[in-house]
Amino acid sequence: MTSLLRVEDLTVTFPKRGGGLVEAVRGISFSVGRERVGIVGESGSGKSMTGRAILRLVRPPGRAAARRIDFDGIDLQSLSERKMRGIRGQRISMVMQDPKFSLNPVMSVGRQIAEAYRLHTGSAKGEAAAKTLEMLAAVQIDDPERVAGLYPHEVSGGMGQRIMIAMMLAPDPDLLIADEPTSALDVTVQRSVLAILDRLVRDRGMGLILISHDLNLVASFCDRVIIMYAGRIVETCVAGALDRAEHPYTQALLAALPRLSAPAERLAAMRRDPAWADAASVDAHA
């Protein structure tokens, strides 16, 4: 498969108090085609930093460096900040965990979607307004005209996240990075939001990077899974084969998960092997 995004040897470092560096991401390589790739890991595994580093959104004093970050033939690392802003939102979009923090509280959601769309495509007001309603309908909002006039505090969490997805997908990006897009939502809402996201991504032939701590969710909604531990990729596999994962860390994660179908007296506690963190990162090219 031709890859849309190709990352080689990505490292993200933060300076530590009293000198020295903490490496949040330690030399990982992966590629993403027009497919749905899940990145799973626990807190501190570097999964979120990976997503931010692709868009060059690692906040100083953190630093991201890679041998290569190649997006559709463009070397993202060598772009000027101005050109990078053209890529962000327009060709690569990002959906964050909590829509409450991502939406402007004093602007109606319809206007926010329209402005984002106009900013990225330079289209006329009327066209942007039409696109806004079309996108709100696409994320299965029943009454787009009414919802477009609402302010962020007037919408529920699930609705807010659908609005975010509408906003991010309006300029028809090629790649969507979703960082824990449903963690703040209720289970029943989670499924519907993900189903909407899934359909849009498939219909448009986009690439999706779904960053999550939830193994179940990633197994259900992705084609391929990358498992990160301590800043490195320990394993990559087809999502359907996740329950047959080989790496002891992945196995331990799966074993630690309480399941409805399988009652257990005790959950398997993870015994962390220092070798996991020290082993070389697995190459996760498609």
Add this chain to the structure above:
Amino acid sequence: MPMPEAPAILVQGLTVAFGRGAGRMTAVDDVSLTVRVGESYGLVGESGSGKSTVLRAIAGLIAGWNGRIAVAGEAVGKRRDRAFFRQLQMVFQDPYGSLHPRHTVDRTLSEPLLLHGFDRVEARIEAVLEQVGLGPAFRFRFPHQLSGGQRQRVAIARALMLEPRILLLDEPTSALDVSVQAEILNLLSDLQARHSLTYLLVSHDLPVVAHMCDEVAVMRRGRVVETLTAGAMRASHAAQSYTQDLLAASRGALD
């Protein structure tokens, strides 16, 4: 009421409303539940279902409730005395918000002992730290020096200081990673066996509740939709369609 049969927690017709006049909102509407001594009772529901409000009303952290709450056979009023808190303690959801940021673990754990005039403060703190799997090295640390799982262990240790019979657990693992969640749930199981504790666990995570609890009440919009056993939940034997939906949404690809 004969004492031996008295349930650990008895809630009858509990109603909690917030606000006044037109903005008045009923968060909990006529909820009744019975938690027997030594069992683990689960309260599940989505955000806004009122499950945490029930817990806080039982704990005495909310004043404006109506109905009847009895703990260990004794009806409790709006104000709780110190004896009540020796019976019942609570573990909160967010381990980052439930520990005082300027107090050491030692201060956090010794405070209840001093308040209730317990003896052997030093020995008790060391013992409880051992029990929650932390050890004496953690005693003089501040919360920001601890991981989320370690903080939750401290919060559990604090709840155990007064040697209560009943623990209210408000989403005790929802802020934690899967592997840490497993450790904390195992710890809670061990402590329950060791001290024959009664748990009332609130969670939105059905697999966690099924793992921990014997009996489960499903809440929606302030009301209990239905109560069922963990076994029935695992087998998807739910009478209400809402419970069925919840169960279906909770079953992932790996289940």
Add this chain to the structure above:
Amino acid sequence: MTVREERAAEAPQGWRAWLTAEAPQSRLQARSVQAYLAWCDFAANPLAMAGLVIIAALVFASAFAPWIASHDPLAQDLAARLTPPGEAGYLLGSDELGRDIYSRIIHGASVTLFIVALVAVTAPVIGLLVGTAAGYLGGWVDVVLMRITDIFLAFPRLVLALAFVAALGAGIGNAILAITLTAWPPYARIARAETLTLRNSDFIAAVQMQGAGPMRIIIGHIWPLCMSSIIVRVTLDMAGVILTAAGLGFLGLGAQPPLPEWGAMISAGRKFILDQWWVATMPGLAIFIVSLGFNLLGDGLRDVLDPRRQAR
């Protein structure tokens, strides 16, 4: 983001090891470690250190004024009145009565420090008491306490201070008392706002569930968290306090002549501002530098004391 905890090649030894220990062995050590780390953060900020140096210089000048000053601050020499700076042994010139301005500023440092210290100790404590009690207890306590605060805030500060001084009698001590009585309401407001955000937090609920009473919770749990913003606000307010004291002095209700109070010196030099600029400028510079010092110190303290700094 715990990844690779690279041990420093040389582990710290002796008292530094004790002060940077990951696992302190006692309450005292735990506090010392916190204080030391906060100090390290503070010391890493050059502007904050500059502020600290200025305040230290102020303290030094007021403690050793008789040895640093070149003249008696009260000695008049009418023959040498209004001497420009640098001439005839007057480092910063002399005033309209021929007193050495440099020596007066040095001796005035203790007056300034006296005002600052007394206001800094009293006003925030009253504010903290009122604000946290109002915020935590709520209900009618909140209503009564905050309306009293509003009444104090509704008066122009200087006018209220004037009224107090008029009632109590002129003099530096009464001026300080008047400033304190007018300075506490903003602290009460800050403390109340902080308390309202803390009141519903889980750690307060947890201590309530241990059976702690309101007094214990307010003093033991809420105060330590309000302290940092109050301390920062106090240091930032000190410039205003010095100026209010000067204003009272100017109106004849604060420091009484010949006491070398900086504000009173400026108002005395006002008459000569065009021809003998130094008479008003030198004490003005002293106020400027000390105010700047307090502001820099306040900014540095804000960075160090902010509890959110250590969050997650």
